[in-house]
Amino acid sequence: MSMPELGRLEDLPQDYRDDLTAQNLVPLWPSLRAVLPPGKPAPRTRATAWNYAALRPLLLKAGELTPIEKAERRVLVLANPGHGLEKMQASSTIYLGMQLLLPGEWAPAHRHTPNAVRMIVEGTGAYTTVDGEKCVMERGDLILTPTGLWHEHGHDGDQPVVWLDVLDLPMVYYMEAAYVTEGNAQTVTGDAAGMAYQRGGVVPAPLFVRGTSAYPMLRYAWADVRMALQTLARTQPNIEAVQVAYVNPETGGDAQKILGFSALMLRPGETLNLPARSTALVFHVIEGATSVSADASSFALGAADTCCIPGYTPITLVNASAADPCFVFVADDAPLQKKLGVYEVRRP
Numbered sequence: 001m002s003m004p005e006l007g008r009l010e011d012l013p014q015d016y017r018d019d020l021t022a023q024n025l026v027p028l029w030p031s032l033r034a035v036l037p038p039g040k041p042a043p044r045t046r047a048t049a050w051n052y053a054a055l056r057p058l059l060l061k062a063g064e065l066t067p068i069e070k071a072e073r074r075v076l077v078l079a080n081p082g083h084g085l086e087k088m089q090a091s092s093t094i095y096l097g098m099q100l101l102l103p104g105e106w107a108p109a110h111r112h113t114p115n116a117v118r119m120i121v122e123g124t125g126a127y128t129t130v131d132g133e134k135c136v137m138e139r140g141d142l143i144l145t146p147t148g149l150w151h152e153h154g155h156d157g158d159q160p161v162v163w164l165d166v167l168d169l170p171m172v173y174y175m176e177a178a179y180v181t182e183g184n185a186q187t188v189t190g191d192a193a194g195m196a197y198q199r200g201g202v203v204p205a206p207l208f209v210r211g212t213s214a215y216p217m218l219r220y221a222w223a224d225v226r227m228a229l230q231t232l233a234r235t236q237p238n239i240e241a242v243q244v245a246y247v248n249p250e251t252g253g254d255a256q257k258i259l260g261f262s263a264l265m266l267r268p269g270e271t272l273n274l275p276a277r278s279t280a281l282v283f284h285v286i287e288g289a290t291s292v293s294a295d296a297s298s299f300a301l302g303a304a305d306t307c308c309i310p311g312y313t314p315i316t317l318v319n320a321s322a323a324d325p326c327f328v329f330v331a332d333d334a335p336l337q338k339k340l341g342v343y344e345v346r347r348p
């Protein structure tokens with residue numbers, strides 16, 4: 001059915017509009033179609049890609065220009081122009097940033113309400129301590145910093161370390177619930193690399209009692225995730241997509257409550273069609289190269305490149321190599337949308 005055209009603000013007498021304004025009142029009908037467009041939303045989020053080779057010199061330059069003490073977190077934010085760069089939004093709910101830590105530097109302990117994860121991009125020797133657990137950082141590792149947990153970053157190596165931060169900051173900021181608490185250096189009480197959640201199917205249960213931590217697993221080692229993907233590809237050759245989700249090993253639910261994370265393996269030469277879903281998506285290439293196409297946009301992504309695609313759009317990924325797999329880290333806000341009851345998949 002076609003939608004009738006509604007009255008415009010300009011159709012109303014100026015004195016009436018002034019009287020409304022004086023009482024903080026606004027007529028709905030001139031804006032109704034903008035807030036509720038027919039059929040699908042009109043997202044601000046624009047398909048946008050960030051090339052790692054191009055941004056890396058600017059990030060390293062930040063290392064020269066701004067000492068860590070003057071930055072606390074030395075980050076270049078991947079901002080979506082559709083939202084306005086100053087909003088620091090990759091999508092409506094997702095913040096992305098590339099963070100640089102130089103040898104010997106320390107980014108002091110704090111905790112905050114937004115949830116963060118880090119996807120390690122390059123370098124070795126850095127670590128992040130989350131809730132007393134020391135998590136070493138290696139290329140492709142995913143490290144969680146859930147809401148309220150203390151975290152700090154250190155670097156014992158001799159080369160720059162860079163990682164991609166993914167936060168639900170825009171969402172929590174919009175809720176007017178974003179704030180930070182500064183703290184002292186943590187005492188390390190454990191080592192996430194040695195934790196007992198590294199094998200699927202078994203969890204710690206001392207004296208038959210299961211753990212109760214809301215975030216039992218803080219580090220998902222890339223070596224394990226990569227192996228899981230390769231095993232899936234080998235043992236289930238007909239599977240629609242070689243994809244694994246990062247989950248809470250105690251509950252089987254999403255690893256975090258607002259943003260969702262998964263890893264994809266594009267087999268050599270593979271074309272993968274993702275159905276339109278109501279969430280915007282972030283893709284970050286861990287290994288290999290792929291194109292990411294949606295509507296009129298198409299990006300050629302290589303290792304460490306990142307892009308964002310708005311929701312309600314079918315997306316096609318094409319592995320650029322006929323010989324090698326491509327591994328991609330994926331983030332969206334499906335956990336939030338599912339909790340709120342607005343999550344949709346639109347299959348053609």
Ligand code: 1HN
Nearest residue numbers: 073075097116151165167169
């Ligand atoms: C934060 O705490 C970190 O701890 C990184 O490394 C990026 C962006 C906004 C707000 C807090 C970190 C952040 C952040």
